Amino acid sequence: MSIRCRTIMLRVWVCLCFFMTWVNGQELAFRHYGTKDGLPSAEVYDILQDRQGFMWFATDMGVARFDGYTFEVFTTDNGLPDNTVFKMYLDSHNRIWFGCYNQRLCYFENEAFHAYPYNQLLLDAIHNKSLLLVDLLVDDQDAVHVGVKARGYFKISKDGVMVKEVTTLPEVMGYCVQTEKGMLSTGFDNADIEKTIKYVSCLLISANRFNYQHCVRVMNDAKLYSEPVKSVISGDTVCLVSHVRKLMRCTEKGCIEVAGNYQVLDMGMDHRRNIWMSTIDSGVYRMKSPYQPGVWDHWLDGESITGVTMDVQGGMWFATVANGVYYLPDEVMHARRFETSGKSKGRLIASDQQHMYVVGEQGDVEVLNENGDIQRSMQISLSKSMHIRYLAGDTACRKLFCWGHGNACYIQNFKIRYLAYFPHITDLLCWHDTVTAVGPGGIIHLVDDSIYRFGFQQKEVPAITSMAMATDRSMLLGSLEGLYGLVDNTPYFIGGDDERLHARIVKMQTDRNGITWMATKGAGLLGYRDSVIYHYDVSNGLCSNLLTDVKVDQGGDIWVSSFSGVNRIRPEGKPEVLYLSNANGLVSNTVLGLATIKNKIWILSEQGLNWFDADELLPDTLNAPIVFRGLKVNGASKPCRSGLELNPEENSIEITFAALDFRQAGVVRYRYRINGEQDSWSYTSQNTIHYERLPSGKYTFEVSAQNQSGVWSPSSPFQLSISPYFYDTLWFxxxxxxxxxxxxxxxxxxxxxxxxxxxxxxxxxxxxxxxxxxxxxxxxxxxxxxxxxxxxxxxxxxxxxxxxxxxxxxxxxxxxxxxxxxxxxxxxxxxxxxxxxxxxxxxxxxxxxxxxxxxxxxxxxxxxxxxxxxxxxxxxxxxxxxxxxxxxxxxxxxxxxxxxxxxxxxxxxxxxxxxxxxxxxxxxxxxxxxxxxxxxxxxxxxxxxxxxxxxxxxxxxxxxxxxxxxxxxxxxxxxxx
Missing domain, CATH: 3.30.565.10 (Histidine kinase-like ATPase, C-terminal domain)
Structure with missing residues (x-):
C-alpha cells in the first residue's frame, strides 16, 4: 500500500474518531412532560388554559392541573363522572367543563367539581353508550352544545330543554357549527345541516361540494379556521378545513386541496398566524400564511398529536396519545444536540459572517450556514501535545483563526493554512488586511502570513486575556487584573480607583456607539467609553456575574453568556435585560461561547448548539399571575385562602406559591416580604417560604415574580392573622x-x-x-x-x-x-x-x-x-x-x-x-x-x-x-x- 493511501486512510480514521456527531439534525426546543413529571397518564386528549393561567390536561386517568412546578391530579374521587375525559371547555363564568367517556358532563367551580344537572337528558338523546363526545361548548346563555360522533349535534338550554338536534344523513362527510360563543365540530362522517339555522353560521362539507355561507372567526380549539388575511388568489377571507385525510383552503369561490394523506386531529394558530396541525402518527406540521401547498415544517414525527393549544404567553402545547405533553416556549429557538457518546464535542464557536464554525479541542471543525445546515466538516491536523484553545473569526479578513499551545492556523474559503512558530496569543483583531494579536509577550502583527512581534516596553504586565479597539483606534487590553490601554506598545492601567475595572476580563467587544463591553469573572458586564462606566450584574437582571463571552449583534444589542444561561441587554433608552435558559430551549445552561451571523445569535453549550433570529425573539411583556398553592401551619396543611385566622400557637407558617410562567419552567426569580417582620424585599428562586414563630398580629405576605425581560409583576398579597394569647388581647x-x-x-x-x-x-x-x-x-x-x-x-x-x-x-x-x-x-x-x-x-x-x-x-x-x-x-x-x-x-x-x-x-x-x-x-x-x-x-x-x-x-x-x-x-x- 502506498504512503499516499495510508495517509488518506489515516485521515478518514481520524475523522471517524473525532468528528462531532449530532442527534437528529436541527430541531425546535420542545420540552416534554410525562408520567415521571406528574402527569397521571401518557394518553392525553385535550389541553386548556383557564383564566387564572393554569394548564389543564384531559387524560384517560383523570384531569391534571399544572402550575409550572407540579401536576395536581383530579379523578372520580374528586367528583369527576369518569376518569377518561375527552373534551374540556372554559365558559364565560370561568367554569371549566369536562366531557367524559361515559357521555356525562361536569364543571369545575370554586375548587370543586359539580355534576351537570341534565346529564340524563343528554344520555337519553344520544341513546347509544358506545358513541364518543367529540366537541363541547357552553355559550353566554349557559346553553350546552355537544357534538357526538356518528350521532349529531345537541343543544340543551339553561333550563334543560333540548333546543335542536341534528342527526346523520347519507353522503355527507362532516360539518362544523359556529355558535355565538365559538366553533363546534361534530367530527362524524355522515351528517348534514340546514342552510338557514338562525342561531348558527354553518360550513357544510359534502362528498361533492363545499357550501360556504359566511366566514367564521378562528378559534384555537376548532377544526375549521378562517382569518381576515389577504389571499394570494383573490384577496378574500381564507378558510382552512380539514376532513377525512385532506386539508382544504377555501374561499367563497371554492376550495382547493393544500395537503393530502394527513389525518388531522386538531389545528391551532399561534401569535404569528402560523397554523399548527396535529396528526395521527405524523407528529405536528406548521403552515405559514398564506397557507399554500408546499413544504411545511414538520416535528415530532411518529407521534399521534390529539390537541394543539396556545397559551397566553405564546407557547404551544401538544397533547399526544401515548407520550404525554410537549411544550414549545417559542418557535424561534433552533437546536442541535451532541451525541453524549461522541469522541469530541464543540468547545469553541466563531463566524466570519458567512459561515459558522464549531471547533472541538481535537481539531474537528463543523461548518454551518446561517440556517444551521451543516455544509461541510473539516479536520485540523494537530500535534499530540496541541489542543485548540482559542478561536476567532474575523469579518474583515474573512478568516477563522485557530490556535493553542503550539502551532496555529486559519481557515479561509474552506482551506486550512498552518502558521509555523506562531507565538502564544490570547486574542486577535483584523484591520485593513492586517491581523493584530495580543499575548503575554506583547503585540503581534500578521501581514501576508508573516509574523512581526512588538514586545511590551513595560515588563510587569498582568496576563492579557482579550483585546478591543476603541473609537479613536486605540487599543484596549483586558487582563486578569482589569482594563489597560496601550500607547506606543506600553500598557497603562485605566481602572484607577474604581474597583469594577480591576475585575478579571474574559472577552471584549466594542459596539457601534463606541462603548467597549467587557465580560468579567465576578463583576458581571462592564462598558467603558471616555472614562464613563456602564455596569450590569445580578442586581439588575443578569443571571450570573461570572461570564464566559460577550457579543454585539447588528442591532446594537449586547449578548452575554455564563454557566447559568444567556442574557440580552438593550442599553439604549431604558435598559432592558432578557434572560434565556434551558427553559426557553437552550440545549444547556452551561454556555461556552457566542457568535453572530447577520442578526442570528448562535449559542454553544456543553450539550449542543442553539441559534435563532434576534428580531423574531419577542420580549416577554406579560407578567405571569401568581397563585398561592399551599399553606402549612405547624407542619400541617391548611386551606390555602387569604384572610385565614389562626390560633396563637399556630405561628409556624409555610406558604407555597407559583408564578404561572411556563416559559421559565419553574425557574422563576421571586421577591417577597411580610409586613411587620421585613419591610425590604428578599429574593429567592424557591416557591416555598417559611416563617418560624410569628408573633400574634395581622400579616400581609407579598410576592412578586420576574419575567424573562427582567420586569417584576405587581405583588400578590396573601393575608392571614394570628390571634393573640388571652393575656395579649386588648380586653385582657x-x-x-x-x-x-x-x-x-x-x-x-x-x-x-x-x-x-x-x-x-x-x-x-x-x-x-x-x-x-x-x-x-x-x-x-x-x-x-x-x-x-x-x-x-x-x-x-x-x-x-x-x-x-x-x-x-x-x-x-x-x-x-x-x-x-x-x-x-x-x-x-x-x-x-x-x-x-x-x-x-x-x-x-x-x-x-x-x-x-x-x-x-x-x-x-x-x-x-x-x-x-x-x-x-x-x-x-x-x-x-x-x-x-x-x-x-x-x-x-x-x-x-x-x-x-x-x-x-x-x-x-x-x-x-x-x-x-x-x-x-x-x-x-x-x-x-x-x-x-x-x-x-x-x-x-x-x-x-x-x-x-x-x-x-x-x-x-x-x-x-x-x-x-x-x-x-x-x-x-x-x-x-
Whole structure:
C-alpha cells in the first residue's frame, strides 16, 4: 500500500474518531412532560388554559392541573363522572367543563367539581353508550352544545330543554357549527345541516361540494379556521378545513386541496398566524400564511398529536396519545444536540459572517450556514501535545483563526493554512488586511502570513486575556487584573480607583456607539467609553456575574453568556435585560461561547448548539399571575385562602406559591416580604417560604415574580392573622390595667385612710397632750391666784378680796371656754390676758404698770392663736422679772404684723433672767419652774400638728451701762384666718 493511501486512510480514521456527531439534525426546543413529571397518564386528549393561567390536561386517568412546578391530579374521587375525559371547555363564568367517556358532563367551580344537572337528558338523546363526545361548548346563555360522533349535534338550554338536534344523513362527510360563543365540530362522517339555522353560521362539507355561507372567526380549539388575511388568489377571507385525510383552503369561490394523506386531529394558530396541525402518527406540521401547498415544517414525527393549544404567553402545547405533553416556549429557538457518546464535542464557536464554525479541542471543525445546515466538516491536523484553545473569526479578513499551545492556523474559503512558530496569543483583531494579536509577550502583527512581534516596553504586565479597539483606534487590553490601554506598545492601567475595572476580563467587544463591553469573572458586564462606566450584574437582571463571552449583534444589542444561561441587554433608552435558559430551549445552561451571523445569535453549550433570529425573539411583556398553592401551619396543611385566622400557637407558617410562567419552567426569580417582620424585599428562586414563630398580629405576605425581560409583576398579597394569647388581647390588658389601677387605688385609699386614722390618733393624742399641758398650766395659775386671794384676806381687805374674786371668776370662765378649743381668736386671748394682768396688778398693789397695744394691721377677731398662748410668758415677766424689783415695774405687750407674720412682743423692765434665776435659787433651792418648759413643749407640738410655724425668742435687755434692764420675749407665727 502506498504512503499516499495510508495517509488518506489515516485521515478518514481520524475523522471517524473525532468528528462531532449530532442527534437528529436541527430541531425546535420542545420540552416534554410525562408520567415521571406528574402527569397521571401518557394518553392525553385535550389541553386548556383557564383564566387564572393554569394548564389543564384531559387524560384517560383523570384531569391534571399544572402550575409550572407540579401536576395536581383530579379523578372520580374528586367528583369527576369518569376518569377518561375527552373534551374540556372554559365558559364565560370561568367554569371549566369536562366531557367524559361515559357521555356525562361536569364543571369545575370554586375548587370543586359539580355534576351537570341534565346529564340524563343528554344520555337519553344520544341513546347509544358506545358513541364518543367529540366537541363541547357552553355559550353566554349557559346553553350546552355537544357534538357526538356518528350521532349529531345537541343543544340543551339553561333550563334543560333540548333546543335542536341534528342527526346523520347519507353522503355527507362532516360539518362544523359556529355558535355565538365559538366553533363546534361534530367530527362524524355522515351528517348534514340546514342552510338557514338562525342561531348558527354553518360550513357544510359534502362528498361533492363545499357550501360556504359566511366566514367564521378562528378559534384555537376548532377544526375549521378562517382569518381576515389577504389571499394570494383573490384577496378574500381564507378558510382552512380539514376532513377525512385532506386539508382544504377555501374561499367563497371554492376550495382547493393544500395537503393530502394527513389525518388531522386538531389545528391551532399561534401569535404569528402560523397554523399548527396535529396528526395521527405524523407528529405536528406548521403552515405559514398564506397557507399554500408546499413544504411545511414538520416535528415530532411518529407521534399521534390529539390537541394543539396556545397559551397566553405564546407557547404551544401538544397533547399526544401515548407520550404525554410537549411544550414549545417559542418557535424561534433552533437546536442541535451532541451525541453524549461522541469522541469530541464543540468547545469553541466563531463566524466570519458567512459561515459558522464549531471547533472541538481535537481539531474537528463543523461548518454551518446561517440556517444551521451543516455544509461541510473539516479536520485540523494537530500535534499530540496541541489542543485548540482559542478561536476567532474575523469579518474583515474573512478568516477563522485557530490556535493553542503550539502551532496555529486559519481557515479561509474552506482551506486550512498552518502558521509555523506562531507565538502564544490570547486574542486577535483584523484591520485593513492586517491581523493584530495580543499575548503575554506583547503585540503581534500578521501581514501576508508573516509574523512581526512588538514586545511590551513595560515588563510587569498582568496576563492579557482579550483585546478591543476603541473609537479613536486605540487599543484596549483586558487582563486578569482589569482594563489597560496601550500607547506606543506600553500598557497603562485605566481602572484607577474604581474597583469594577480591576475585575478579571474574559472577552471584549466594542459596539457601534463606541462603548467597549467587557465580560468579567465576578463583576458581571462592564462598558467603558471616555472614562464613563456602564455596569450590569445580578442586581439588575443578569443571571450570573461570572461570564464566559460577550457579543454585539447588528442591532446594537449586547449578548452575554455564563454557566447559568444567556442574557440580552438593550442599553439604549431604558435598559432592558432578557434572560434565556434551558427553559426557553437552550440545549444547556452551561454556555461556552457566542457568535453572530447577520442578526442570528448562535449559542454553544456543553450539550449542543442553539441559534435563532434576534428580531423574531419577542420580549416577554406579560407578567405571569401568581397563585398561592399551599399553606402549612405547624407542619400541617391548611386551606390555602387569604384572610385565614389562626390560633396563637399556630405561628409556624409555610406558604407555597407559583408564578404561572411556563416559559421559565419553574425557574422563576421571586421577591417577597411580610409586613411587620421585613419591610425590604428578599429574593429567592424557591416557591416555598417559611416563617418560624410569628408573633400574634395581622400579616400581609407579598410576592412578586420576574419575567424573562427582567420586569417584576405587581405583588400578590396573601393575608392571614394570628390571634393573640388571652393575656395579649386588648380586653385582657384593659382589664388588667383596671384591676391594677383598682388595686393601686384601693391600696392608696387604704393607705391614706390608715394614715388619716394614724394622723387623727396622733392629732387627738397631741390635743390631749396640749390639753394636759393646759391643765398643768391652769393649776399653776390657780395656785398663784389663790395665793393672792389669801394675801388679801390676810390683809382684811374685803373690797379688794371681792373684786379679786369677781375678776378671778370671770377669768376662770374664759379659761374654761377657751380650753375646749385648740385655736381661739386673738380677741379672746387678749381679753383673758387683760383680766389676768389686772388680777396680778391688784395682787402686787399696783406694783407695775402694763399696756397692751395691737397694731391696726392686726384684726384680733380674725387672727387665731392657741388658747393661753401669751399668758405663760406674761406670767414669767411678772413673777421673775418685775416682782424681785424694788421700784415700780412696767410691762408692755405689742402685737403687729409684717408680711403676714404676726409678732407678739412681751417686754418688761425687770431684773433680767440671770438675776431672777439667782434669786430663785437663793429663796427656793431645788424649785423648778414649769411654765417655761411647758410653753416650749407646747410650741413644739403646735409646729408638728399645724401648718403654721411658731417660734419664741428671748432677748436680754441692757441699759447704757451694760447692766440688765429687763427681758423681751418675741413670739412669731403665721397669720391663720
Amino acid at each position: 390588658r384593659l382589664l388588667l390595667i383596671l384591676v391594677l389601677a383598682g388595686s393601686v387605688g384601693w391600696y392608696v385609699y387604704s393607705r391614706f385612710r390608715r394614715l388619716a386614722w394614724k394622723n387623727s390618733i396622733r392629732n387627738d393624742l397631741t390635743q390631749f397632750q396640749m390639753q394636759a399641758l393646759s391643765a398643768q398650766m391652769n393649776p399653776h395659775f390657780i395656785f398663784n391666784s389663790l395665793s393672792s386671794i389669801q394675801h388679801f384676806v390676810m390683809q382684811h381687805d374685803e373690797r379688794a378680796s371681792n373684786r379679786y374674786i369677781s375678776r378671778f371668776a370671770r377669768l376662770m370662765r374664759l379659761i374654761l371656754d377657751n380650753s375646749q378649743k385648740t385655736m381661739i381668736p386673738l380677741e379672746s386671748e387678749l381679753e383673758a390676758l387683760e383680766i389676768y394682768l389686772e388680777l396680778e396688778s391688784m395682787r402686787f398693789n399696783q406694783g407695775f404698770d402694763y399696756a397692751i397695744h395691737v397694731d391696726p394691721s392686726v384684726k384680733p377677731t380674725d387672727v387665731r392663736v392657741p388658747s393661753l398662748f401669751l399668758q405663760p410668758y406674761v406670767e414669767n415677766a411678772i413673777w421673775h422679772g418685775l416682782m424681785p424689783k424694788t421700784e415700780k415695774g412696767k410691762l408692755s405687750i405689742k402685737i403687729y404684723k409684717v408680711n403676714k407674720v404676726v409678732y407678739c412682743e412681751i417686754e418688761d423692765n425687770g431684773v433680767g433672767r440671770h438675776a431672777s434665776v439667782k434669786t430663785n435659787r437663793e429663796k427656793r433651792p431645788g424649785h423648778t419652774s414649769h411654765g417655761t418648759v411647758l410653753s416650749e413643749k407646747r410650741l413644739h407640738l403646735l409646729n408638728r400638728t399645724t401648718r403654721n410655724s411658731f417660734s419664741c425668742e428671748f432677748i436680754d435687755l441692757l441699759n447704757e451701762q451694760g447692766n440688765p434692764a429687763g427681758t423681751k420675749v418675741v413670739l412669731t407665727f403665721s397669720e391663720i384666718n
